[in-house]
Amino acid sequence: MNELDELRVRLAVCDEQILECLLKRNAIVEDIMKYKEAHNMRIIQPDQEKRQLKILRETLKGQKHEKEIIDTFARINYNSKRIQARHLFNYNIFLIGFMGSGKSTITDYLSTMFAMKSVEMDAVISRREGMSISDIFAEFGEEYFRNLETNLLIELQAKSNVVVSCGGGVPMRENNVAEMKKNGRVVLLTARPETIYERVKDSHDRPLLEHNKNVPYISELMAKRKEKYEAAADIIVETDNKDELQICEEMVQKLLEMDGKSI
Numbered sequence: 001m002n003e004l005d006e007l008r009v010r011l012a013v014c015d016e017q018i019l020e021c022l023l024k025r026n027a028i029v030e031d032i033m034k035y036k037e038a039h040n041m042r043i044i045q046p047d048q049e050k051r052q053l054k055i056l057r058e059t060l061k062g063q064k065h066e067k068e069i070i071d072t073f074a075r076i077n078y079n080s081k082r083i084q085a086r087h088l089f090n091y092n093i094f095l096i097g098f099m100g101s102g103k104s105t106i107t108d109y110l111s112t113m114f115a116m117k118s119v120e121m122d123a124v125i126s127r128r129e130g131m132s133i134s135d136i137f138a139e140f141g142e143e144y145f146r147n148l149e150t151n152l153l154i155e156l157q158a159k160s161n162v163v164v165s166c167g168g169g170v171p172m173r174e175n176n177v178a179e180m181k182k183n184g185r186v187v188l189l190t191a192r193p194e195t196i197y198e199r200v201k202d203s204h205d206r207p208l209l210e211h212n213k214n215v216p217y218i219s220e221l222m223a224k225r226k227e228k229y230e231a232a233a234d235i236i237v238e239t240d241n242k243d244e245l246q247i248c249e250e251m252v253q254k255l256l257e258m259d260g261k262s263i
């Protein structure tokens with residue numbers, strides 16, 4: 001055997017060891033999930049992730065290929081989260097609620113925590129049409145936009161384990177709700193009109209609020225939508241005075257309760 005062949009054999013042995021370790025590691029990740037479920041513990045523990053990274057950085061300090069190894073571990077960590085997510089949610093999670101109820105923020109947070117793919121409906125529609133939501137409303141009208149929303153929901157049937165941030169008007173059509181429920185759970189985020197006002201007052205991408213950014217208008221539109229929002233929801237999470245972690249924890253807990261699991 002020449003030197004190169006020998007090196008390749010040694011590399012293959014390393015790969016085998018890595019593979020064996022990864023299989024072991026993934027099994028441990030699953031056991032941790034089971035332990036947390038059995039002991040009613042919090043599933044989301046961002047501090048634990050930070051602790052792991054800190055230990056890794058300290059261990060690697062000054063070593064060769066520090067950056068590449070940290071990058072490899074980030075990927076390992078990402079895939080552990082995916083294993084968790086697939087174990088917990090074998091369906092899509094649709095976030096509904098009034099404009100400014102926190103759908104986009106919570107979608108980002110949840111999808112990061114569980115390494116889930118996410119879809120921001122308004123952003124997808126706007127990208128595909130090559131114009132802002134306000135321009136779509138102005139040029140083609142609301143009905144046209146609503147049809148794009150329905151078509152996108154139908155398209156999402158092909159995906160699973162995705163977090164979807166819906167436009168605020170999505171639950172107003174009954175067939176949209178039926179589409180979401182085919183392979184998903186619907187989570188309603190709520191907030192007081194005063195909170196909504198504070199969150200939307202400086203933005204200009206919501207045509208329905210553009211000249212109506214005041215608490216009485218928001219309250220009125222919210223009241224008109226309340227019944228349909230609540231009828232669509234599998235679970236409801238209030239967002240006033242809570243941070244992203246608290247909202248996601250409550251949401252995960254309620255979703256697991258629906259499956260007879262609890263944390």
Ligand code: S3P
Nearest residue numbers: 098099100122167168169206207
């Ligand atoms: C709408 C909400 C908006 C956007 C459009 C119409 C609505 O989405 O889809 O402006 O009817 O409530 P956000 O709720 O994400 O702001």
